[in-house]
Amino acid sequence: MVEWSEKERSIINNIFSNLDYEDVGAKALIRCLIVYPWTQRYFASFGNLYNAEAISANPKVAAHGVKVLHGLDRAVKNMDNIKATYAELSVLHSEKLHVDPDNFKVHKHLLLLSFNKMISNAFSIPLQLLSDCLTIVIAGKLGSAFTPEVQAAFQKFVAVVVSALGKQYH
Amino acid sequence: ITMSLSAKDKDIVKAFWAKVSGREQDIGSEAVARMLAVYPQTKTYFSHWKDLSPGSAPVRKHGGIVMAAVTDAVSKMDDLKGGLLKLSELHAFTLRVDPANFKILAHSLIVVLATVFSSDFTPEVHMAVDKFLTAVARALSEKYR
Numbered sequence: 001m002v003e004w005s006e007k008e009r010s011i012i013n014n015i016f017s018n019l020d021y022e023d024v025g026a027k028a029l030i031r032c033l034i035v036y037p038w039t040q041r042y043f044a045s046f047g048n049l050y051n052a053e054a055i056s057a058n059p060k061v062a063a064h065g066v067k068v069l070h071g072l073d074r075a076v077k078n079m080d081n082i083k084a085t086y087a088e089l090s091v092l093h094s095e096k097l098h099v100d101p102d103n104f105k106v107h108k109h110l111l112l113l114s115f116n117k118m119i120s121n122a123f124s125i126p127l128q129l130l131s132d133c134l135t136i137v138i139a140g141k142l143g144s145a146f147t148p149e150v151q152a153a154f155q156k157f158v159a160v161v162v163s164a165l166g167k168q169y170h
Numbered sequence: 171i172t173m174s175l176s177a178k179d180k181d182i183v184k185a186f187w188a189k190v191s192g193r194e195q196d197i198g199s200e201a202v203a204r205m206l207a208v209y210p211q212t213k214t215y216f217s218h219w220k221d222l223s224p225g226s227a228p229v230r231k232h233g234g235i236v237m238a239a240v241t242d243a244v245s246k247m248d249d250l251k252g253g254l255l256k257l258s259e260l261h262a263f264t265l266r267v268d269p270a271n272f273k274i275l276a277h278s279l280i281v282v283l284a285t286v287f288s289s290d291f292t293p294e295v296h297m298a299v300d301k302f303l304t305a306v307a308r309a310l311s312e313k314y315r
Contacts, residue, residue, distance in 0.1 A: 030293065031293045031296065034293035034294065034296075034297060035293055035296050035297040035300060052293060052294055056293075132277065135281065136280060136281060136284045136291075136296065137284075139281045139284040139285045140284040140285065140287075140288045140289065140291060141288070142285070143285050143286075143288060144285060146281075146285050147224075148203055148204040148206075148207035148208060148224055149207065151204060151207070151208050151281060152207055152208040155208060
């Protein structure tokens with residue numbers, strides 16, 4: 001179980017209650033796709049991602065970024081049990097990313113499980129990259145108010161979320 | 171992982187570093203302060219300091235030294251391996267800093283740049299600086315083994 005001090009809870013609640021989701025969510029995902037271009041592999045259906053300008057102007061990217069950021073709301077409200085909060089969301093991600101098992105006739109169920117596990121393990125790395133970009137976008141918005149103490153609390157929070165999302169298949 | 175710096179990356183880093191000029195002391199000490207606060211395991215390398223809090227004299231001094239070295243590396247971007255040879259030997263044989271910490275300091279520095287430069291720290295600048303700091307870390311690791 002992750003322990004949170006009163007100060008940490010207050011920092012996290014403060015950040016999220018004053019957050020411009022439309023702006024920060026979009027910017028975080030846009031930044032991730034530009035700074036770590038290999039993460040574009042998860043967004044093949046999003047259309048034009050050819051360069052930084054295209055990514056920055058892509059409405060699907062912006063919309064998804066906002067959606068992902070709102071996905072953190074549950075964790076903010078349930079800081080004492082983030083792992084359980086994301087049990088279903090983790091399954092959702094895994095099922096969307098898995099290879100279609102209809103292509104394999106033999107041992108379909110076992111293959112589905114092993115692909116899901118492989119993908120949930122692989123998903124942790126791009127999630128870390130996105131969370132780094134989110135940290136940096138928020139740092140840019142808050143400026144000196146994003147003190148080392150605030151950064152530590154925020155990174156701890158996001159790390160717990162990333163861990164909860166990646167751990168569902170162990 | 172080293173992804174070579176393109177000519178464009180180098181230009182972006184140099185242009186951005188012109189903005190950094192004159193603020194190395196503040197930026198460097200903020201980066202070190204953050205590293206110590208956010209990644210407390212890094213304090214192990216500074217057990218000889220009296221005070222590890224943000225803004226303390228040893229943190230400010232060290233931040234200035236580190237940032238001056240990074241700025242120097244900007245001028246040596248075309249041959250980081252050769253340019254940082256002595257520094258690599260220092261880190262490898264004397265300081266014996268685990269190279270995993272280079273990434274931690276780089277992230278801390280990038281966060282500071284974001285807080286200081288805000289919208290000027292665009293995704294394109296972020297990427298170029300990230301690549302540059304990775305290349306610096308690579309050059310610093312050269313003499314380790």
